[in-house]
Amino acid sequence: MSVLLSARGLRIAFGGLKAADGIDLDVMEGEFLAIIGPNGAGKTTFINMATGYLKPQAGQITYAGRNILGMTPRQIVRLGVARSFQLPQLFTEHTVLENTALAVAAREGVWSPFAPLLRPRFRREAEEVLDRFGLLPLAGQRADGLNEGARKLADIAMAVALRPRLLLMDEPTSGVASADKMGVVETLARVLRQSGVTAVFVEHDMDVVARFADRVAVWGQGRIMALGPPEQVLNDPDVRRDVIGIGPGEASHAAA
């Protein structure tokens, strides 16, 4: 396996808060890497830096061997790095179908003013993506009328419609009803595995992490405290005490 995304010595501070204090991380092609850690540890900041939204004060980031430091979000997404958001970022006055079709159009080139957005090819592809997420019945609904779980999925569907090579997801299951959670992640994991997408996801549900992550990175105060396969990391006594917040022997799902 080759390294797809590589971060070296990333540092950034907001006022006195060190959100990244020397982050070194390699994301391998094809893996699912979970990022866990308490609130304020810098997990989202890492995603923001990797997608060009924030510029680290020091350090290097390369993607597929290319230096992406200083690139804009637009340039980075064009290289194949898409992201989804903790708070869904949908075009609220558009339908779910239009939202997804716009992502398809964004990939295919948006500058064709003489054919409608919902031309047959874009519509078909958008419907395909929505179908894989089980959102097809909601395709005609305006995005601001959806419930939190569906908004979350639509947000991820838009990122997937960009056909990224690397997908960064910020808490994909927050807001999804706990009864649906496993189903949602199951679907998501299948879609991503099928298309060979490498995924990095910030997650608070340890059951989801244990089941779907190939590796887990534990964030704490802007540093990576532990990194490895879930069975090893999630059973590390320090991680259990400091991050998951439970003593040895207790059930891991209590941490969510």
Add this chain to the structure above:
Amino acid sequence: MRRAGEVLLVLLAAALVLVVAWTVPWLRFVLTIALAKGLAVLGILLLLRAGQVSFGHALYLAFAAYAIAFGAARVPETLLLLPLAAIGAALLGLLVGLFVVRYREIFFGMLNLALSMVFYSLLEKFYSITHGTDGIRLPPTTFAGQVLDPETQGWAMLCLALLLSILFAVLVRIYLASPIGQALAGIKTREARLEFMGISGRRVLLSAYVLSTLMAGCGGAVLAMTTRHVTPALSYWTASGELVFIAILGGSGSVAGPFLGAVAYELTRVYAAALVADAWQMVLGAVLLLVILFAPGGLWGMGRALVGRRRQA
């Protein structure tokens, strides 16, 4: 079926304009002016879709009008002057647009206003070139080399305004349905997401801005050739405010809104001025207040609601 209905509606509206102009001759001038302003308002509608309001679009209208005034003194040919003036306005729009599309909302609106007032001052102060507030009188323009009598000239201008209105209304509709047009509406709700999808919000807004200035240019050209007198007042901020006023009056839900609004505005103005000479602005203000309070979709939205209710009944 729906498309056929729309084509029919457009033809009916065009026929109505011609019939009114024929039965009430002095309204021909009023309708031509209304359509010319409608063209500029269509540009305002485009920017409204992105959630942006320009309080300075009269700049492009005035620019094209003065371009016609200077051009007509040399080559008084309508079919040459009009495209040149419109393209000139669009080029100016591109230049200004590159700068103003970096800003949003109040900053976007005020920058446009400031630039239009700069242009106003230039027109007013350079008396030796522009004749200041006296303005410039235009000779009658020819149509494809033909010198027309005033009556025919009036009809020619109305037909030209009508054709341009239909052409640009169709064009804007196609544009709005396209990916760029939809991305334009995305600027209003979630511009940051556009960037994370690889779409430049600024470039999308710039395309709409240039198109809007092209239309304002066409409107200004028709206006100049119809009134045959241009003054700096064309670029004054109240002229820009008038365009926004008409956009809200007509409603931004359809490309028909600007023209509906412009015709209603000009007719209200003419009749209100005749009825209550000193208080016509108050009548207009009251009309706008009523529209905002009771018909936020403008005249177009009001008409649609009425048709919808009848269909249900």
